[in-house]
Amino acid sequence: MLYIHKASCISPQNTFNNVDLSILMPSFENMLRAIEPGYEGIPPGQLRRMGKAVRLGVGAALPLLKDSPQLAGIILGTANGGMEDCIKFLNQIIDYDEGTLTPTNFVQSTTNAIASQIAFMSGNKGYNITHVHRGLSFENALQDAMMHAIEDPTKTYLLGGVDEISDYNFNIDFLLGCFKEKFTSNDALFNANTPGTIAGEGAAMFLVGGQKENSLACMHALSVLTSTDERELKESFAEFIYSNNINLEEVDVFISGENGDRRQDNFNTEIELAMPPEIGIVRYKHLTGEYPSASAFSLWLACHLAQGNTAPAHMVKKVGAKKTCRNILVYNCYQGLQHSFMHVTS
Amino acid sequence: MTKVFVTGMGLITSLGDSVVENRNSLCSGKSGITSLELFKSKYADSLPFAEIKIATEKLKEILSVDSADLTRTSLLALHACKQAILDSGLDSSQVKSMRTAIVGANTVGGMCLTDELYKDSNSKEKGSPFLASYDAGSVTLFLQKHFGLKGIANTINTACSSSANVIMYGSRLIKNGLADRVIVGGVDSLAKFTINGFNSLHILSKEACRPFDKSRQGLNLGEGAGFLILEKESLVQNRNVYAEVSGYCNANDAFHPSSLSEQGDGPFNAMKGALDLAGISTKDIDYINAHGTATENNDQVESVALLRLFGTVPPFSSTKSNTGHTLGAAGAVEAIFSILSLYHSELYPHLRFTDPIPETKLIPVQEYEKRDMKHVMSNSFGFGGNCTSLVFSKV
Incomplete structure (x- = not known):
């Protein structure tokens, strides 16, 4: 069992220092951008070189690493990692016709840069993986972490999900039809009755392991399905x-x-x-917008509610x-194809 | 806990489009590192590459698929995956079972189409057919759909160790009872993105690469795909088994985004962890397929780590001297090469070696040799300090 x-x-809401979900921070032009903190603890020289996804991931992870037991590893999920840097490097390739380029954007754009940056900053030489x-x-x-909790329940891992809005993925997903054609504010997201959603981003990090003592919540069960068929979804559930x-x-x-x-209704x-x-x-999703690893936010929310906090009316x-x-119980569906169920208890 | 066996393998690299062709090329010391003929890049005349000389349209024809959104990366993956399934003798119902998982790897997905991606990401006009084909997950999602896979599906990206990690992860899915069989593999095709990325780091060699040689000048980029079928012991019965996946370990070097620490803690810990899990000692390893990219940094550090752990280093080589560095495919491709060595009791010649690195003096296997082996190791290290070692044992 994973605890x-x-x-x-x-996230785009007040979830970092003082959690306050009662005030809904507004979206802008169909995007909900993360409220980035001051990133205390990241040396300014390093911070400047980090792309947004790396900043979000490292920034959310650092508070958990303070005064915590020795980590056995870092397990992240991110569909795209640092796309902002990826597109910058891509633009350089084309704009300078494969001329002399600087490697910073290339190194930052590799999807595993977030997990590896956390490893460097915390000197963690353990298991390190990025699921994409x-x-x-x-x-x-999460499945990976659940296996680790069975393989050795004494160990603690950093688990997380991170994705960013970049011009690249917003544009491409917009052309794919993922986002609404007209600007729709997030407080009216569920009443719009139109195709598409709004874009979001964020990082949620967890310290997890097989020990029950002093845990916030227990990840009891997880299941996934890839299907466009609602009958299959019903059977799978x-x-x-x-x-x-x-x-x-x-x-x-x-x-x-x-x-x-x-x-997707x-x-x-x-x-x-x-x-x-x-x-x-x-x-x-009116708090976070849609992004591939938004289910990490839903697990954070489940932990928040399980601590006795109540969800505001909105x-x-x-x-x-x-x-x-x-x-x-938590259910998520990404682009009408990738579904997941989680059961969390406390 | 069940053992995990390899029951099928599929390959396409610059050495050939099947496991048999690749093995023949390895035996005869063939190099796949040549000039670019198909891929368009400004560096076509100045840098060698390990290109697969089959055009993307031809691949579609061979594979009888004709969807406009298919990238070369997905096609290479399909080619190797199809072979692996056929080789293992799995029927369609076994492939489609809820208990059959897939874990794929690649580093840049459909970003081999750098120019199309540039257009799609910078314009509000109508998109290209490739909008949903750029991300790493797109390749595995395509294979899921193509084969009608129903079980757990995952894609891993840990840079150049990506597809060593899928073999590890697939084995763990079986050992944890989450799957009975797992299709695992890695792929990458040549991309302006990676060519320019590695070039900006000044680690591309102007000549065919010379891993572990004193005069090495860097790596050559290659392309390829390798897929394996992993199955739990009880399903195998009388069918052919190539090897047991007996050890694996993933460790981070936690030193620098694009180079390894002097002492090579990441490589050392990965190799040691894999031996510990296999329950064997350094003396039991009969051959090591090294990461051996031929960069200044990797070969030096890998040599140091090998000497630290093994003292006397067993026979080793880098098959990147044949295939170039196939990035997200390298872990799986080299796992298959290691397994071929073990299964056929033979060592393949490492190419273009003349002088050892002065500080470490390690000399790779340079002649074809018949040799009985029990355990072999395959190393894969990547940017971000991501190191993974695998151990395969004779069954």
Whole structure:
């Protein structure tokens, strides 16, 4: 069993220093950009060279590494890593016709740069890996950490999910039809009834391991599916509930990855219909926007709620019958293809 | 805990488009490092590359696929993956089982189409057919769809050690009971992105590379794909088994984004960890397929780490002297070469070696040799300090 001991999150909302979800920070031109902190603890010379994804990842990780036990490794999920640097280097190649280029952007753009930068800064010589399976990048990192907790329950790992908005991925995903054609503010995301969503970014980091003592939450079960078929989704969810002995009557809250894209509503509805009516439903994509590793934010949110915090009204889709929030189901769907279910308890 | 066996392998590199062709090339000391004929780059005349001399359109024809969004990277992966499945004798229902996982690796995905990507990322006009084909995950997602895979699917990117990590990760999925079989592999095709990236770091050699040689001048970029089928012991029964995946370890050097520490702690810890997991000592390793990129830094540090751990270093070579550095494919390609050595009891000649590095004096295998072996090691180290070593054992 994987236990979460600490959690940290840099997002477009007030989640980093003093967590306050009651005020919804607004989106701008269909983008929710992360509120970047002062990054205390990163030497200014190093900070200047870091691309945004690296800054977000390192910045969210550092508070967890202070006064923590020796880490056995770093396990990250990111679909694209440092795309800002990638595009800068790409533009140089074309603009200077493969002339003499500077390597900084190239080195920063490798997808594994975030995990390796955290290793350098903390002197961590342990396991170090970056999972990049698009909308299931974080889920695969989580699966990796869950295996480690079984392989050696005494060890502690840094687990995280990071992705950034760059001109590159925003443009490409826009051309793919992922984002709304008209500017839609995030407070109206779920009422727009149009195709597409809004873009987001963020980093959520966790200290995890096999020891239960003093944990925030327990990652009880995880399952993924790649499919465009809602019947398959329904079967997969039923199988997830059955094979992990989850009693739906005991679930307090369902965290939905609903993102305002009308074309994905059928999947979210399918899962909502499979729940008993008294379960409360909480949404968060109007806080974060959509990005491939947004499910890392949903796990941070699950830990936050499991600590006794309540979700403000703008996040509540349906008020649940129960006052407690110790048994949480999370569902996410990325681009109508990659689905994941998580069961978190405390 | 179950053992994990390799039951199928598939390859395409500059040495040939099958495992058999690659083995023949290795036996005869063939080099795939030549001039560019197909790939367009400003460096075509000044730098050698290990290019696969099959055009992208021809690959589509060979593989009977014809989708506009397919990149060369996905096609090379499909080619090697198809061979590996065929070689293992898996039928369609086994491939499509919920208990069959896939773990792929690459470093730049569809960014081999650097010019198309430039247009797509900088314009608000209509996009190219490749919009969903640039990210690393796109290659594995294509294979999932093509073969109708239903189990766990993942893509890993740890730079040049990426596809050593997929063999490790796939083995762990089986040992943890999350899959019975795992299709694992790595791929990368030549890209302006990596050519210019490595060139900006001044580590591309103007001549065919000379790993572990005193006069080495850097690496040559190559392209390729290697896929393996890993299965849990109980499924294998009377079928052919190439090797057991007996040891693996991933460790970070935690020193510098693009070079290894003088003492080589990352390589040392990765090799030591892999031996410990296999439950064997340094004396038991019969051959090491070194990372051996032929850069000043790698070969020096890898030699130091080898000497630190082994004292007397067993026979070793770098097959990058044949294939160039295939980046995200290198770990899987070289794992297959290591397994071929073990399975056929033979060592392949390392090319273009004349003088050892003065400080470390290590001399690679330079002649074809028949030799019975029990355990072989394959090293893969990458940018970001990402080091992984694998141990394969005779079954």
